[in-house]
Amino acid sequence: MPDPSLLIRDARLDDLDAIFEIEQRSFTDPYPRGLLKAFFYLPGVYIVAVSEGKVIGYAVGIVRYESLGHVVSIAVDESMRRKGVGERLMKETIERLCSKGTKRVRIEVRQSNIPAIVLYTKLGFTVEGKIKRYYADGESALLMYFNVK
Ligand SMILES: CC(C)(COP(=O)(O)OP(=O)(O)OC[C@H]1O[C@@H](n2cnc3c(N)ncnc32)[C@H](O)[C@@H]1OP(=O)(O)O)[C@@H](O)C(=O)NCCC(=O)NCCS
Numbered sequence: 329m330p331d332p333s334l335l336i337r338d339a340r341l342d343d344l345d346a347i348f349e350i351e352q353r354s355f356t357d358p359y360p361r362g363l364l365k366a367f368f369y370l371p372g373v374y375i376v377a378v379s380e381g382k383v384i385g386y387a388v389g390i391v392r393y394e395s396l397g398h399v400v401s402i403a404v405d406e407s408m409r410r411k412g413v414g415e416r417l418m419k420e421t422i423e424r425l426c427s428k429g430t431k432r433v434r435i436e437v438r439q440s441n442i443p444a445i446v447l448y449t450k451l452g453f454t455v456e457g458k459i460k461r462y463y464a465d466g467e468s469a470l471l472m473y474f475n476v477k
Contacts, residue, residue, distance in 0.1 A: 329411065330411065330412050331379050331408075331411055331412075331413070333379055333380055334377060334378070334379050334412075334413065334416065335377070335378045335379075336375055336376070336377055336378075336416055336417065336420050337375065337376060337378060338374065338375060338376075339368070339374040339375055339376045339386060339388075341365070341368060343376050343383050343386070344361065344364060344365055346376075346382070346383035347364055347376065347383065347386045348361045348364055350383070350384075350385065350386060350403050350404070350405050351364060351401070351403060353405065353406060354403035354404075354405075354406070355403070356465070357463060357464050357465070359401060364388075364401075367388045367390065367400065367401075370390045370391075371390065371391040371428070372388065372389050372390035372391045372397070372425065372428070373387070373388070373389040373390075373397075373420075373421050373424040373425055373428075374386075374387075374388050375387055375417060375420055375421065375424070377404070377413050377416065377417055379408065379413075384404060384405045384408040384413060385402075385403060385404035385405060385408065385413045385414065385417055386401070386402070386403065386417070387399065387401065387402040387403075387417040387418065387420070387421045388400050388401045388402075388421075389421040389422075389424070389425045389433070391425065391428055391429075391430065392434070394429055395429060395430060395431040395432060396430065396431070396432050396433075396434060397422075397425035397426075397428075397430035397432070397433040397434070398433070398434045398435070399418070399421055399433060399434070399435040402414065402417055402418060402421070402444075404417070409443075414443075414444075414447055415447060415450070415451070418447065418448070418451055419451065421433075422451070422474060422476075426476055430476065431475070431476050432473055432474065432475055432476065433453075433473065433474040433476075434471065434472070434473055435448060435453065435471075435472050435473075435474075436459065436462060436469040436470070436471055436472075437469060437470050437472060438463060438467050438468075438469060438470075439458070439467065439468050439469065439470050440467065445470065445472075448472050448474075451474065452474055452475075453472040453473060453474045454472065454473060455470050455471070455472050456471055456472065456473050457470075457471040458470055458471065459471055
């Protein structure tokens with residue numbers, strides 16, 4: 329069921345601990361805290377999902393160059409998944425990137441990551457390529473793109 333108290337807002341530096349916790353719980357190869365902090369200083373979008381005052385998810389999209397946006401991370405705390413939070417975060421990231429002039433949005437995803445692939449496909453992303461052995465453990469990534477209409 330959708331969460332009526334769900335709020336999406338700009339991430340703040342004081343959200344970093346919560347973001348890093350979600351990152352560590354969500355990925356086998358989490359980004360270091362310093363990199364999650366560095367994203368605050370890049371052009372793009374850094375948002376969090378907040379429920380009952382608690383950060384339960386986040387997304388980061390960077391502007392690679394004028395017309396290309398790149399979603400570099402998105403995650404929802406495990407206990408809060410399948411409630412529409414990831415979809416809200418991704419839609420908001422795309423919208424905000426578009427308002428900065430993005431015409432295409434890129435994302436890489438582990439080829440075994442069915443929840444993420446289904447979500448991106450639902451939102452209109454298509455697979456345009458595969459990057460072999462993209463991840464440290466040797467798994468390949470699907471390269472998916474969303475084209476703004
Ligand atoms: C991918 C992720 C962000 C999705 O977040 P979420 O809040 O659970 O997703 P939503 O509830 O918004 O789901 C939206 C749609 O995505 C698809 N989806 C999400 N989880 C799914 C699952 N486990 N199996 C199949 N489809 C799934 C469905 O189409 C769903 O729509 P529906 O509920 O109407 O069927 C979340 O699973 C996550 O944080 N995973 C770990 C981190 C990660 O892998 N990030 C992506 C890196 S590329």
